[in-house]
Amino acid sequence: MNITTKVNGKEIAREIDDRTMLSTFLREELSLTGTHIGCDTSGCGACTVLLNGKAVKSCTVLAARVDGEEVTTIEGMSNGSLHPLQEGFKEEHGLQCGFCTPGMIMTAADLLSRNSNPSEQEIRESLEGNFCRCTGYHNIVKAVQYAADKMNG
Amino acid sequence: MSYIGKSVKRVEDKRFITGKGNYTDDIKLPNMTAGIFVRSPYAHAKIKSVDISAAESSPGVVKVFTGEDIAASGINGVPCGWQVNFKNGDTMKEPPHPLLVKDKVLHMGDAVAFIIAENYAQAKDAVEKVVVDYENLDAVTDPEEAAKGGAPLVHDDAPGNVCFDWELGDPKDEVAAALANSHHVTTLDLTNQRVVPNAIEPRSAIGHYEDAGDKFTLYTTSQNPHLTRLLLCAFVLGIPEHKVRVVAPDVGGGFGSKIFHYTEEAMVIWASREINRPIKWTAERSESFLTDAHGRDHKTHVQMGFDKDGKITALQSTTFANLGAYLSTFAPAVPTYLHGTLMQGLYTSPKINVDVTGVFTHTNAVDAYRGAGRPEATYQLERLMDLAALEMGMDPIELRKINFIPKFDGVNEPGYATRVALQYDSGDYHGVVDKALEMVGYEAFRKEQASLDNGKLLGIGFSTYIEACGIAPSAVVGALGARAGLFESAQVRVQPTGKVSVYSGSHSHGQGHETTFAQVVADRLGIPLEDVEIVHGDSEAVAFGMGTYGSRSLAVGGSAIVKSIDKVIEKGAKIAAHKLESRVEDLEYAEGKWTVKGTDKSISFGDVSLTAYVPHDYPADLEPGLDFSSFYDPANFTYPFGCHVAIVEVDKETGQVKLKRFIAVDDVGNIINPMIVEGQIHGGLAQGIGQALFEGTVYSDSGTLMNASFMDYSMPRADDLPNFEVDRTVTPCPHNPLGVKGAGEAGCIGSTPAVVNAVIDALWKGGHEVKDIQMPLISERVWNAMQNGSSN
Structure with missing residues (x-):
């Protein structure tokens, strides 16, 4: 089938196998390998991207679903300068191996778009669909707080 | 700088x-x-x-x-x-x-x-x-069952499914006699359940x-x-x-797997x-x-004897270790030399025997998982200490303190030789405990615990640990059965412009070597951090390497880098002496330049580097270039230690456990980058707490792994954990040039028993004299333990 979608602000038209998952489409078709696949069953959140501004797990969204829609991946988060979340993860040591990081940043971006000043508990609850095995989440929470503070000026 | x-x-x-x-x-x-x-x-x-x-x-x-x-x-x-x-x-x-x-x-x-x-x-x-x-x-998945007569055989040439049996320490009969003569004996039958590393x-x-x-x-x-x-x-x-x-x-992520x-x-x-x-x-x-090779999976019967003052008299530990169906690369080392050798802990135990049977089962291979053997040893010792304190009506900290090995720095005082084959390098075990208690507010906590009346039971659990890391002296591990050396290599290549490329055999998969190693190089050479690049992970770029595990990268890989830097500075001094028309012994190197002592005559690192590659005006007996490789084989393991404290709340109605606070004071020797070290501790804590509260494989009788997905296998998520309260003491390692010990596994080694001890403590405070609850401590198990009282 043919799909037309906007990824990181760019119009994309492609012919795809009907069963192609969004994660595979991004990684294989568009070489946007910042979106990672950790489980293929929505369990780990490493593949999280924004679909029309809302966080979705791209390993369980069909690429066909984004026909006519807008997708943002980690590669679309910085335009010249780092997004406050990217900056926060670096400043607060919110990443170690980096594999879960793109998914964490996209999930947190969704949170901050809904709640500009989340409490620690709200941050923790909003990230509960994303596994990190390296950091114990301690510094990830701080990274999101850093970004919220920065975005609130 | x-x-x-x-x-x-x-x-x-x-x-x-x-x-x-x-x-x-x-x-x-x-x-x-x-x-x-x-x-x-x-x-x-x-x-x-x-x-x-x-x-x-x-x-x-x-x-x-x-x-x-x-x-x-x-x-x-x-x-x-x-x-x-x-x-x-x-x-x-x-x-x-x-x-x-x-x-x-x-x-x-x-x-x-x-x-x-x-x-x-x-x-x-x-x-x-x-x-x-x-x-x-028919299949068998439990190591103790597999080693009994009549169990289905995994390999025809391994009778009784036994891969090896192994023993370390004092003769068993001497330990048995010491236990028999003890004032009090604390006994535990523990299952250190199988967990899945699950790098994301x-x-x-x-x-x-x-x-x-x-x-x-x-x-x-x-x-x-x-x-x-x-x-x-x-x-x-x-x-x-x-x-x-x-x-x-x-x-x-790796975590061993x-x-x-x-x-x-x-x-x-x-x-x-x-x-x-x-x-x-x-x-x-x-x-x-x-x-992916799994971790832990030990079934252990352990007894610790005490005299009337609470001094340890003897320890007998008997373990069936599940190795899985096939032997993974380091599988036999984990339950033996990485576990048995740590069974003295921080204590001056007079008699110890550790007996381990390595067993094949119809399961996936088991090998090193963050901590590898040391968490299994620590789990036994620290569960015993808190339980013994409850049984004897003593304070768990006091019981530990009267048994601690006294402070020693490994320089003025010698290292401490244990009864189970190790020579601890340096330690100050009271220091970490005192700091942790201060952070906890121990006296205030005990008052709060006694007065709590909200349908919850409050518990506190302690764990002190020592680990052997900085793995390892090649001759020692060779004598113990390793088929590889455990040195590390590093090449420091100074480019003509004075920029530095370092090729390290350590591999970074989250540990931050590209930063920490660069800090070491920039500091020693007195050059900007931006001038240093760390290369790793490619056999064509890096001469050789033994990789990253056993908290060894900085202690062993970092030391190899230091050796190469020293060679660079030594050769650079000859070039500098020539250019400054001075003698090498009259020069000092600091802040990126060689200076003739007592003068303002100096030459920068960059000028010396350039001279090494453009040797027009150059010492006659010196080769061009500034590029050195070194292999570093450590003199001993390093021995980090620490004290971890968990505070939990247990719901009386449901058995639900909530981890309220977690305090960790670790001593990992000197520290290059505190932010990275704390990150390592945090991650280790999450995995150790994960084993205590959430994680564990479930095999059916026929050998099916029932929870082989993230939907079925529980791991800590962001809202399962509190912010960690982490601090440190610093007792330098006396035998490597950086004085570092290693931080990768500490969090995972100390935390698990602290959490379980806290739940047991909560239950005792509620009148349930429970000795053990099988990890992970899901609410059903805790609730059952409360219903069954002390019958476990």
Whole structure:
């Protein structure tokens, strides 16, 4: 089938196998390998991207679903300068191996778009669909707080 | 400018936060195919036939290999890297681990065929078309059951499923006599349950054969690419080592599970030559659950005796260690030399015997997982201490303190020789405990605990630990059965412009070496951090390496870098002396320049570097260039230690456990980057707490792994954990140049018993004198323990 979608602000038209998952489409078709696949069953959140501004797990969204829609991946988060979340993860040591990081940043971006000043508990609850095995989440929470503070000026 | 001890932000972060990391599955090679394994759904079954005809004609399929093909090629399988002998001196049983099984599968997930297709979807379709006729056989998954007479056999040549039996310490009868004469004996039957490492990046391997140069490249998710190359070439495929390049690019977490050389790596390399095209295999998560080496899985009976003052008299520990169906690379070392040798803990125990039986079962392999043997040892000792304190009506901290080995720095006082073969380097065990108690507010806590009245029980649990890391002196581990040395190498290449490239055999997969190592180099050379680049993970760039595990990178790999820097400075001084028309002994090196002592005559590092490569005006007897390699073999293990404290709330009605606070005071020696060290501690804590409260495999009687997905296997999520309260003391390591000990495993070693002890303490305060609850402490188990009172 043919799909037309906007990824990181760019119009994309492609012919795809009907069963192609969004994660595979991004990684294989568009070489946007910042979106990672950790489980293929929505369990780990490493593949999280924004679909029309809302966080979705791209390993369980069909690429066909984004026909006519807008997708943002980690590669679309910085335009010249780092997004406050990217900056926060670096400043607060919110990443170690980096594999879960793109998914964490996209999930947190969704949170901050809904709640500009989340409490620690709200941050923790909003990230509960994303596994990190390296950091114990301690510094990830701080990274999101850093970004919220920065975005609130 | 000094970089040591500063929380420098990580230089590697930029690529990860912008989605530009380069993990194995991100790599695309021209003409690359996709490989998928057909895996056994049974734990123990005869293969009566494998019909691949439909798969072979499936769209896009390039080739299908079966166990017959592998057997016909003469490949024996993947070897074990550590030999443990039976008590009677016989060599352990060491059945090979075939790349594809021909006759009999021995665990769920055992590979029976390998399908290569043009793309992943086509390979996946073809898997469904392979027809394997299995004759299902009885299986055994529990190590104690497996070692009993009459259990189904995993390997015909390993009677009783015993791989080895092993003993360390004092004679058993002396320990038994000491226990019999003790004022009090605390006894525990513990299961240190099997857990799955679950690095969030699944394992992946790309085999790339290039016939033009008869060369292979393996891209793989490895913590130690050089060791993988050695095993792959010399022991599995018989390919000359110089014809194989192994690259471990960005690796998404390891925690031990990516140390080992796996069959899939050999399969993609071998098969890529057969089809003369690159092949990529990437594990699905369920496949990771079934085939990444698991951790722990010990069943232990342990007794500790005390005199009337609470002084330890003796310790007897008897363990059945599950090794799985096949021996993974370091599997035999984990329950023996990494576990038995730590059974003295921080205490001056007069008599100790540790007895371990390594057992085969119809399960996936068990090997090193964060801490590797040391968490199992610590779990026994620290559960015993808190329980003994409850039983004897003593304070758990006081009980520990009266048994602690006194402070020693390893310089003015000698190291401490234990009864179980180790020589601790330096330690101040009271220091970490006192600091932790201060952070807890111990007296106030005990008052709050006694007065709490809200339907909850409040508990506090302690754990003190020591670990042996900075692994390891090659001669020592060689004598203990290691089939490899455990040194590290580092090359420091000063470029003509004074910029520095460092090639390290340590592999970074989250530890931040690109920052920490650069801090060491920049600090020692007195140059800006930006002038230093750390290269790792590529056997073609790095001369040799033993990789990253056992909290060894900075202690061993960092020391190798220091050795090379020293050589650079030594040679640089000769060049500087020539240029300054001075004598070497009249020069001092500081802040990036050599200065003639007592004068303002100096020459910068950059000018000396340039002179080394443009040697027009140069010492006659000196070679050009400024580039040194070193191998560092440590004199001893390093011995970090610490005190961890958990505070939990247990719901009286449901048994639900809530971790309220976690305090960790660790002493990992000198610290280069506190931010990174704290991050390592945090991550270790989460995994150790995960084992206590959430994690554990469930095997059915027939050997099916019942929870082989993230939907079924529970791991800590962000809202399961509190903010950690972390601090440190500093007792330098006396035997390496940086004085560092290692921080990667500490959090995971100390935390597990602290959490379980806290729940037990809460239950005792509620009148339930429970000795043990099986981990993970899910509410059902805690609730049952409360209902059954002290009957456990």
